[in-house]
Amino acid sequence: MALNDEFAADLRQSEAPTGVIVSALRWEILNDWVRYLHDDAFPDKTVEKSYLWGFVKRDFGGDALRCLWGKYETSYAMFAEAVWLLHREFSEGAGAEHHALFAGLPPIPAEVLFQKIASASAVAFRRLTEDEMGRILRKAPQDYVAMG
Numbered sequence: 001m002a003l004n005d006e007f008a009a010d011l012r013q014s015e016a017p018t019g020v021i022v023s024a025l026r027w028e029i030l031n032d033w034v035r036y037l038h039d040d041a042f043p044d045k046t047v048e049k050s051y052l053w054g055f056v057k058r059d060f061g062g063d064a065l066r067c068l069w070g071k072y073e074t075s076y077a078m079f080a081e082a083v084w085l086l087h088r089e090f091s092e093g094a095g096a097e098h099h100a101l102f103a104g105l106p107p108i109p110a111e112v113l114f115q116k117i118a119s120a121s122a123v124a125f126r127r128l129t130e131d132e133m134g135r136i137l138r139k140a141p142q143d144y145v146a147m148g
Contacts, residue, residue: 015070016067016070016071018071018078018081018082020067021064021067021068021071021082022082022085022086024061024063024064025061025064025065025068025082025086025117026086026089026095028060028061028064029060029061029086029090029108029113029116029117030090030095030101030102030105031060032055032058032060032116033055033090033105033108034105035058036054036055036058037105037106039054041054042054051109051112051115052115055108055112055116056112056115056116056119057119058116058120059120059123060116060120061120061124062120062123062124063124065117065120065121065124065125066124066125068082068083068117068121069121069124069125069127069128069133072136073127076143077144077147079140080140080141080143080144080147081144083117083137083140083141083144084140084141084144084145086113086117087110087113087114087141088141089102090107090108090113091107091108091109091110091113092107093107110138111138114134114137114138115134117133117137118130118131118133118134118137121133
C-alpha cells in the first residue's frame with residue numbers, strides 16, 4: 001500500500017498546526033538537553049562555552065523550525081504562543097507537569113533556549129539573521145502574555 005500524500009501537496013509550512021510544531025520541537029530540544037546533560041565532554045555544565053558547544057550548536061528541527069518561522073510570517077500570535085509554550089516548559093520548569101520525561105531535569109536558561117532555537121533556525125530559515133531571530137524569540141513570550 002502506497003502513501004497517498006496528494007492531500008498535503010499544497011499545504012504550506014505556515015499552515016502546520018501550532019501544536020504539531022511545538023510537539024516536534026519539544027521532543028528534539030528535550031533529546032538534545034538530556035544528551036548534553038549526560039555528555040562527559042562537558043563536565044562543568046555551568047560554563048557558557050559548555051552550553052554553546054554542547055547544546056546550542058547541535059543542529060535540530062529543520063522542518064519544524066521552518067514551520068515555526070512560517071507562523072512568524074503569517075500569524076504572529078500563533079508564533080508567540082509556540083515560543084511561550086517552549087519557554088514555559090523548558091525555562092520555567094512547567095514541562096514536568098505534562099510529561100514524566102521532564103521530571104528531575106534542570107531547566108534550560110531562557111537565553112540558552114533562545115540561542116539554541118535561533119542558531120538552528122539560521123540554517124533552516126534564511127530570511128532573518130541569527131541575531132534578529134534571537135531578539136524576536138526573546139520578545140515573543142512577553143508579547144504572548146500581553147495578548148492574553
